[in-house]
Amino acid sequence: MPSNSQSFLLDPERPAGATRYAHARVVPPSANHTIYVSGIAAVKPDGTYEGVTQNADGTFKADVREQTAVVLRRIESIIKGASNGKADLYNIVDATVYVLDMKEHYAGMNEEWNKIWSDRASAPTRATVGVRELPDPRFLVEIKATAIFEV
Numbered sequence: 001m002p003s004n005s006q007s008f009l010l011d012p013e014r015p016a017g018a019t020r021y022a023h024a025r026v027v028p029p030s031a032n033h034t035i036y037v038s039g040i041a042a043v044k045p046d047g048t049y050e051g052v053t054q055n056a057d058g059t060f061k062a063d064v065r066e067q068t069a070v071v072l073r074r075i076e077s078i079i080k081g082a083s084n085g086k087a088d089l090y091n092i093v094d095a096t097v098y099v100l101d102m103k104e105h106y107a108g109m110n111e112e113w114n115k116i117w118s119d120r121a122s123a124p125t126r127a128t129v130g131v132r133e134l135p136d137p138r139f140l141v142e143i144k145a146t147a148i149f150e151v
Contacts, residue, residue, distance in 0.1 A: 008035070008082035010074070011045035026082050032148050035082045035091075039098065039144040040074050041134065042067040052138045064105040064140040068112035071143050079147050087149035089116055092124040095145040102130035105140050 008026060026035050042050045051067035054060050076089045083091075097113075099105045106128065117123035124145070134142050 008078065010078050010081060032150055033083065035079055035087065035147040035149070037075055037078050037145040037147065039096075039142045040071050040078070041136065041139040041142045042070040042074075043136070043139075049136075049138050051140070060138055062138055062140050064099075064108040065112050067139070067141050068109045068143075069115075071141060072112065072116055075143060075145055079145075083147075083149050087147055090122065091147040091149045092145045093148050094125045095127075095143055097126060097128045098131045098134060098142040098144075099128060100131060100134055100140045102128075106130075109141050 026033050042052070044050060050070040051063045051065075052060050053062075072089065075092075079087050079089065079091060097109060099109055109128075113123075113126075134140075
């Protein structure tokens, strides 16, 4: 099977389980590397959730602002790790944001996004898509990104 690029896993010691995807792929052309970051949600490598409060009765409350901040931090960790520290969030050139409920969650997600990129000139291109569901009912937002950095 041919290699489609170099794989990067944020938590390579964790068993693959049902999720079989790399956190990022690094594709080395001549002058730049491209990192394709998989859709990332607010779950830690140990399987616990951030931005979610579990109630005693089994129900939960999720916070889109906190989840967005967590997802962006996790994406930054992935990019830094995949680039050996040569790139970060500001190397993202394109992102797709999946939001569970556009009416309820778009503004909060966008508020956290704008804390990182304060103007359009520095921000990556972005598509925001309202989705019916995400892989886990505790997720309110998932972000997929592409970053480029010089060799």
